Amino acid sequence: MSFVTKWFRKRLTSPQLFKDVPEAGTIMNEIFKRTQARYDLLEAFERVDPDLQSAIALKSALVQSAYKGPVVRVGKEITDREKLILKTCQNIDEDLNIRSWVYTATRSLIRDGDLVVVMNMNESGINELIPLPMSLSTAVEKTSEIGQASLTYYLRKPNIYVYAEGDTTSQETWPKDECLHFSIDPNAQVIADNKGRETLGIWSQSPVYSLKADELWKLSSKINDMLWRRRHLPKVHYKLDLSAFTPDQASGSTAAEKTQNAKTAAQAEIESFAASISDQQADQAIITGKDTDADILEPKSTTYSSPNDLLDQLNKSIFRSTGVQEVLERQSSYASGLIGASYTAISAESIGLVIRTQLIKLFRTHVKKVIKDITNDELRDIDVKFQLILLRDREEFVRQIAILYSTNSWTRTELRAMLGDAPLTDDQISDLPNPKGDSSGRGERTIGDVVSGYVTRSGPNYPTTPESQHDQQVT
Numbered sequence: 001m002s003f004v005t006k007w008f009r010k011r012l013t014s015p016q017l018f019k020d021v022p023e024a025g026t027i028m029n030e031i032f033k034r035t036q037a038r039y040d041l042l043e044a045f046e047r048v049d050p051d052l053q054s055a056i057a058l059k060s061a062l063v064q065s066a067y068k069g070p071v072v073r074v075g076k077e078i079t080d081r082e083k084l085i086l087k088t089c090q091n092i093d094e095d096l097n098i099r100s101w102v103y104t105a106t107r108s109l110i111r112d113g114d115l116v117v118v119m120n121m122n123e124s125g126i127n128e129l130i131p132l133p134m135s136l137s138t139a140v141e142k143t144s145e146i147g148q149a150s151l152t153y154y155l156r157k158p159n160i161y162v163y164a165e166g167d168t169t170s171q172e173t174w175p176k177d178e179c180l181h182f183s184i185d186p187n188a189q190v191i192a193d194n195k196g197r198e199t200l201g202i203w204s205q206s207p208v209y210s211l212k213a214d215e216l217w218k219l220s221s222k223i224n225d226m227l228w229r230r231r232h233l234p235k236v237h238y239k240l241d242l243s244a245f246t247p248d249q250a251s252g253s254t255a256a257e258k259t260q261n262a263k264t265a266a267q268a269e270i271e272s273f274a275a276s277i278s279d280q281q282a283d284q285a286i287i288t289g290k291d292t293d294a295d296i297l298e299p300k301s302t303t304y305s306s307p308n309d310l311l312d313q314l315n316k317s318i319f320r321s322t323g324v325q326e327v328l329e330r331q332s333s334y335a336s337g338l339i340g341a342s343y344t345a346i347s348a349e350s351i352g353l354v355i356r357t358q359l360i361k362l363f364r365t366h367v368k369k370v371i372k373d374i375t376n377d378e379l380r381d382i383d384v385k386f387q388l389i390l391l392r393d394r395e396e397f398v399r400q401i402a403i404l405y406s407t408n409s410w411t412r413t414e415l416r417a418m419l420g421d422a423p424l425t426d427d428q429i430s431d432l433p434n435p436k437g438d439s440s441g442r443g444e445r446t447i448g449d450v451v452s453g454y455v456t457r458s459g460p461n462y463p464t465t466p467e468s469q470h471d472q473q474v475t
Contacts, residue, residue: 037194039135042111042208045215051315052208052215055322060106062348063355066388067102068421069093070363073381074413078423085378088370089363096129098359104131105182105355110322113204115182116161118174119362125369126362129180138162138193139181139202146173154190154200165195177365180358184351207321218314225308234298240273241291242266323347345388352386359384385417 046053070089072082092098101117108115112134120128139158140146147166161179164170184204191203245266252258277286286294324344364379401418404410413423424432 037135038206038209039112039133039194041212042206043135045208045211046111048219049215049318052211052318052322055318055324056107056110056208059110059322059324059348059351060103062344062388063106063351063386064099064103066345066348066352066386067099068385068387069098070359071383071385071417073383074423078413078425081378082381083425085367085371085374085382088367089382092126092363092366096126098362101129102352102355102359105358106351108134109182109184109204109351109354111206111208113184113206113209114186117180117182117358118161119178119180119365121178121365121369123369125366132161132163135194136164138165138195138197139199143173146171148197149195151197154198155193155202156200158202180362182355182358184354207323211317211321214314214317218311221308221310221314225311232299234296237295237297238273238277238288239293239295240270241289242269245269323351348388349386352388356384356386387419 046056070086070093072078072086072089074082078086105115105117108131114134114137116132116134116137116139118130118132119126120130139155139161141155141157141159143160145151145155146160146162158181159176161174161176161181163172183202184207186201186204188201189203189205190198190200191205193199193203245262247255247258247262250258250262250265252261273288273292280286288294360382363382363384367374367379367382397419401415404418405412405415416423
């Protein structure tokens with residue numbers, strides 16, 4: 001458990017929070033100074049910031065929805081051999097629940113920039129996937145580099161992946177052929193690994209790491225905000241009539257004694273009244289003399305319940321850095337909603353393309369173990385499909401597919417690929433409905449039939465003007 005996590009568990013659950021944290025900024029600076037591993041820091045960000053966590057979860061869910069599974073590129077018709085390869089890929093996809101790993105990979109790519117997963121396999125194929133914690137993962141080109149704290153050159157090729165490097169009791173190594181390395185953008189990036197060695201083109205910079213200053217600012221603001229709101233809670237101010245406790249009415253032989261006795265009597269009266277109401281509940285009535293007044297004290301400009309606009313500004317930075325448009329989190333106009341949805345779909349599919357490369361490696365590695373005589377050309381036909389179609393866009397997308405289908409220029413397999421679906425099997429083809437009067441199964445609808453309803457519903461409604469009426473008249 002990192003120092004950051006331990007600190008927050010101790011402090012944020014302590015009843016002394018508002019007494020032993022006088023300066024939140026000082027405490028937060030201490031956390032950042034003592035946290036050396038950037039992956040521990042990134043994990044702490046996600047743990048303590050619900051807005052960051054929800055943004056990462058939303059993006060991960062979108063990429064997971066875009067995952068359509070393994071496919072096999074085929075010709076005009078799918079052969080028995082291709083069916084066997086596709087079935088083998090679908091089996092391992094289901095057995096290992098690859099869809100859940102897409103979510104995990106996306107979450108790690110956004111938060112850490114990388115994810116390393118070990119493929120545990122035997123002669124029957126891959127049977128388990130083991131993720132390595134990024135804070136304990138390194139990669140080297142050759143075995144002699146393991147344990148070296150500094151090198152005079154960049155590490156460029158991750159030929160060997162190492163877990164807990166330098167720990168004689170826990171260190172483990174795997175060749176790169178047995179590992180899946182998801183990296184969001186490793187190209188031409190000089191990144192120091194967990195041992196301080198500079199690498200080139202191996203690891204990626206985390207998108208969340210750019211939020212380091214904003215997260216420090218936000219967490220400090222939150223703690224200061226809690227302190228401020230507690231201090232500025234509305235309070236009842238009782239005004240007691242102390243006119244009877246004046247020096248001229250007090251006992252004493254000198255003026256000083258009378259003044260002191262008057263102060264003592266007034267203080268006793270105040271303490272007596274305070275004791276009488278100390279056990280009162282919020283919904284209980286208080287009985288006083290008619291000369292006692294009670295007012296509510298609270299700040300005039302900003303109250304304890306006022307929203308914190310600064311946190312909203314910092315959250316916008318979080319949404320931008322994670323690729324989640326603010327329009328998906330808050331109500332906005334329809335036009336901006338369309339733009340935000342389009343951007344989100346493109347962003348989700350781009351991360352899917354990063355994940356796709358390693359998933360293709362996974363499926364090809366498994367198929368090679370299961371189908372011993374498979375050729376390289378057949379392995380190259382194995383692919384993974386990512387395509388995000390939001391629910392509100394599906395109707396329009398299906399209509400476009402129908403238009404393409406009616407042109408007789410696209411095959412069923414190509415059209416199904418546009419939707420992210422696998423080619424039809426023989427059983428599915430035989431089960432297709434056959435419209436009356438058309439033995440081919442295409443029906444008698446033309447392009448005009450398909451698009452007529454669309455044109456009617458989506459055509460612009462121009463206002464009627466005298467000029468337009470004149471143009472419509474037949475003379």
